[in-house]
Amino acid sequence: LLPALVLLALYIFHRDLSLRNLGLSMLFSLLSVIIAPVFISDFSINLILLMLVSLSSGIALGKNMGEKTSLAFGGFLPGLVVIWVVYAQLFHGAC
Secondary structure (H helix, E strand, O other): OHHHHHHHHHHHHHOOHHHHHHHHHHHHHHHHHHHHHHHOOOHHHHHHHHHHHHHHHHHHHOOOHHHHHHHHHHHHHHHHHHHHHHHHHHHHHHO
């Protein structure tokens, strides 16, 4: 969550809307991959949830097609890394 919080803090200082939108997109995606494994243990369902959250945040926060796409990827990629770490830890704990 630290990168998303840093982007939101930079928005407070610089008032650049792209920083705020990217921070919010990352925040929504990261929260979904941190909270969802508590309730849903299937990796594929959590991955689909991550894709839906990142896509919907990109669509909601972006103005044109390029910005919507970059916001969706900007939220998806950190979320993907976090979901891999979460499931690697769960797999390692099961072994």
